[in-house]
Amino acid sequence: AQTVTQSQPEMSVQEAETVTLSCTYDTSENNYYLFWYKQPPSRQMILVIRQEAYKQQNATENRFSVNFQKAAKSFSLKISDSQLGDTAMYFCAFMRGNAGNMLTFGGGTRLMVKP
Amino acid sequence: DAGVIQSPRHEVTEMGQEVTLRCKPISGHDYLFWYRQTMMRGLELLIYFNNNVPIDDSGMPEDRFSAKMPNASFSTLKIQPSEPRDSAVYFCASSSTPGRPTHSNQNEQFFGPGTRLTVL
Numbered sequence: 001a002q003t004v005t006q007s008q009p010e011m012s013v014q015e016a017e018t019v020t021l022s023c024t025y026d027t028s029e030n031n032y033y034l035f036w037y038k039q040p041p042s043r044q045m046i047l048v049i050r051q052e053a054y055k056q057q058n059a060t061e062n063r064f065s066v067n068f069q070k071a072a073k074s075f076s077l078k079i080s081d082s083q084l085g086d087t088a089m090y091f092c093a094f095m096r097g098n099a100g101n102m103l104t105f106g107g108g109t110r111l112m113v114k115p
Numbered sequence: 116d117a118g119v120i121q122s123p124r125h126e127v128t129e130m131g132q133e134v135t136l137r138c139k140p141i142s143g144h145d146y147l148f149w150y151r152q153t154m155m156r157g158l159e160l161l162i163y164f165n166n167n168v169p170i171d172d173s174g175m176p177e178d179r180f181s182a183k184m185p186n187a188s189f190s191t192l193k194i195q196p197s198e199p200r201d202s203a204v205y206f207c208a209s210s211s212t213p214g215r216p217t218h219s220n221q222n223e224q225f226f227g228p229g230t231r232l233t234v235l
Contacts, residue, residue, distance in 0.1 A: 044229075
């Protein structure tokens with residue numbers, strides 16, 4: 001079974017600064033996908049960024065980027081130029097390839113962006 | 116597309132009552148997932164369907180929970196009888212089969228807004 005661990009229950013950052021959220025996972029699979037989801041107070045789950053395990057290049061989406069270290073099974077999220085609207089819960093998630101699209105979530109990190 | 120639609124958005128009921136949560140996936144998606152979110156256990160997969168067929172229900176907590184998908188555009192999650200410990204936010208999500216060359220968001224699960232269930 002896969003496990004996903006987010007070791008930072010809460011974090012805070014000043015507006016316009018950079019913050020990194022940590023995520024580690026455990027799997028014996030070689031084909032898989034990793035995701036970061038954002039859940040604002042509205043509780044809607046919003047996909048922030050995704051990474052295919054077979055790709056060596058780290059994914060980037062505007063101010064969001066990841067540091068994917070496959071050997072270390074680490075998948076951290078970096079948010080640059082933090083904005084007040086980034087305040088939310090962030091969940092790291094794992095999906096096995098070719099196995100029905102099931103997601104396994106980490107426990108989440110609550111991020112507070114301070115003005 | 117309107118996205119994944121869930122109803123009701125909020126449900127308050129008394130212990131012992133039957134509760135039915137509803138979900139309409141995104142048109143064309145062939146996977147449907149039911150998740151439960153609680154403070155204690157986080158986000159847990161309860162069950163998922165592929166082409167309307169239940170594939171894995173190992174996350175369903177007990178026999179009081181049942182889920183159906185009578186057609187490609189509708190699914191229900193039923194709790195009977197409900198208990199206070201069932202209080203949670205229940206999410207429905209849908210996705211499409213990996214490998215479809217025309218789909219730009221392979222593997223991405225699209226979530227509904229969730230149903231907040233409170234059992235008194």
